[in-house]
Amino acid sequence: MSTSVIDRTASTEHPVLDVLAGRWSPRAFHSENPIDEAKLSSALEAARWSPSASNSQPWRFVVARRGTALHAQVVEALRGFNQVWAGDAAVLIVAIAETATADGVPLSHALYDLGQAVAHLSVQAHSDGLVVHQMSGFDPELVQEFADLEPRFVPTTVIAVGELGNITALPEALQARESAPRVRRPIDETVILSA
Amino acid sequence: MSTSVIDRTASTEHPVLDVLAGRWSPRAFHSENPIDEAKLSSALEAARWSPSASNSQPWRFVVARRGTALHAQVVEALRGFNQVWAGDAAVLIVAIAETATADGVPLSHALYDLGQAVAHLSVQAHSDGLVVHQMSGFDPELVQEFADLEPRFVPTTVIAVGELGNITALPEALQARESAPRVRRPIDETVILSA
Numbered sequence: 001m002s003t004s005v006i007d008r009t010a011s012t013e014h015p016v017l018d019v020l021a022g023r024w025s026p027r028a029f030h031s032e033n034p035i036d037e038a039k040l041s042s043a044l045e046a047a048r049w050s051p052s053a054s055n056s057q058p059w060r061f062v063v064a065r066r067g068t069a070l071h072a073q074v075v076e077a078l079r080g081f082n083q084v085w086a087g088d089a090a091v092l093i094v095a096i097a098e099t100a101t102a103d104g105v106p107l108s109h110a111l112y113d114l115g116q117a118v119a120h121l122s123v124q125a126h127s128d129g130l131v132v133h134q135m136s137g138f139d140p141e142l143v144q145e146f147a148d149l150e151p152r153f154v155p156t157t158v159i160a161v162g163e164l165g166n167i168t169a170l171p172e173a174l175q176a177r178e179s180a181p182r183v184r185r186p187i188d189e190t191v192i193l194s195a
Numbered sequence: 196m197s198t199s200v201i202d203r204t205a206s207t208e209h210p211v212l213d214v215l216a217g218r219w220s221p222r223a224f225h226s227e228n229p230i231d232e233a234k235l236s237s238a239l240e241a242a243r244w245s246p247s248a249s250n251s252q253p254w255r256f257v258v259a260r261r262g263t264a265l266h267a268q269v270v271e272a273l274r275g276f277n278q279v280w281a282g283d284a285a286v287l288i289v290a291i292a293e294t295a296t297a298d299g300v301p302l303s304h305a306l307y308d309l310g311q312a313v314a315h316l317s318v319q320a321h322s323d324g325l326v327v328h329q330m331s332g333f334d335p336e337l338v339q340e341f342a343d344l345e346p347r348f349v350p351t352t353v354i355a356v357g358e359l360g361n362i363t364a365l366p367e368a369l370q371a372r373e374s375a376p377r378v379r380r381p382i383d384e385t386v387i388l389s390a
Binding site for chain 2: 023025054055057112190
C-alpha cells in the first residue's frame with residue numbers, strides 16, 4: 001500500500017507555525033505499518049507536560065495497538081462511519097477526563113484540560129510525521145465497562161494515531177470529505193468583544 | 196524594567212518539540228510594553244485552525260488590551276492572587292465555550308474543544324516569544340454580565356498574554372512559585388491501560 005501525498009495546509013490570514021497550519025484530521029490511515037513506538041512515547045510525553053488548572057493533570061489514556069484485543073474493543077465502541085475507517089489506525093487512544101478527585105471534589109476544568117493535553121499530543125505527533133484524528137462518536141459506557149473505570153473518569157474522545165494511508169482505500173463517501181477544502185469561521189466572528 | 200531570563204524547560208523523558216518543552220505559565224508579565232499586534236493575530240489564527248467535533252468551533256474570545264476599560268473589567272473579575280499579577284499582562288483574553296447552538300442543541304465537546312483552541316493559541320504565542328498563563332480563578336458571571344453573553348456562552352478561562360516581566364517585581368510569595376521545579380505525574384500513571 002502506498003501512502004497518498006495530500007497537503008491540506010490551512011490558508012491562514014496570519015502566519016502560524018507549519019505544524020499548526022499543516023495539521024489536519026485524515027481518515028485514511030496506513031493499515032499495515034505498526035506504530036513507531038518512539039514517536040508514540042513523544043506524543044504522550046507532550047501531553048504529559050501540558051498545562052492544567054492547579055496542575056491537576058485531569059487526563060488518563062487507554063492506548064490500544066492494532067492487532068490486540070484492546071484495539072478490537074475500542075473499535076467496537078466506535079459509532080457510525082468511524083467504525084469503517086478508524087480500525088486501520090496503528091493506535092487508538094481513548095482520552096479520559098478525570099472529572100472529580102478520588103475524594104469527590106469536582107475538577108471543573110477537566111474536559112478543557114484534557115483537550116489541551118490532546119492538542120499537545122497531536123501537535124507533537126504531527127510534527128513527527130504521524131497523523132491524528134480525534135473522534136467524539138463512540139460509546140463512552142462501553143469503554144467504562146471494558147476499562148473498568150470509576151464513574152468520575154469520563155471517556156471523552158477516541159484518537160486515531162498512525163501513518164497517513166491511501167485515500168483510495170476509503171469508501172467513496174469518505175474520499176470526498178478527505179479532499180474537501182478546510183474551512184473555519186472568520187476570526188472577527190470569534191472575537192466577540194475587543195478593546 | 197528589564198526582562199528576567201528564566202528557563203524552565205521541562206525535563207522530558209522522551210524528546211518533544213522545544214516549543215512544548217519550553218512552554219510554561221509565568222506570573223511575571225512586562226507591565227509597560229504593549230502587545231505585538233502581529234503576534235496576537237497569529238495566536239488567534241492558530242486557535243482558529245484548531246480541530247473540533249464536527250468542525251463546530253465552539254469557542255469565542257474577549258480580547259482586552261491593558262489600559263482599556265475592558266481590560267479593567269476583566270481584571271475586576273479575577274479572583275485571589277490572580278488580581279495581584281495578571282493586570283500587568285498586555286492582553287487578557289477571556290476564553291468562552293459555546294455549550295449549545297443557538298437552537299439549543301448541546302455541544303457536548305465545547306469545553307474540550309475550547310481547551311484545544313487555547314492550546315494552539317498558547318503554542319503559537321510561545322513560539323513567537325510571548326508568554327501565556329491561563330487562569331480558572333475568576334468570576335464567570337461578571338464576564339457574562341459585562342460582555343452581555345447568552346447563558347449558552349460559558350466564560351471558562353482568562354488568559355494572560357504578553358512579554359515575560361521581571362520576577363523580582365512580584366510579591367515574594369509568588370516569586371517562589373515562579374522558580375519552583377516543574378513537575379508532572381509519570382506517564383505510567385496516566386496510561387491506565389495499554390496493549
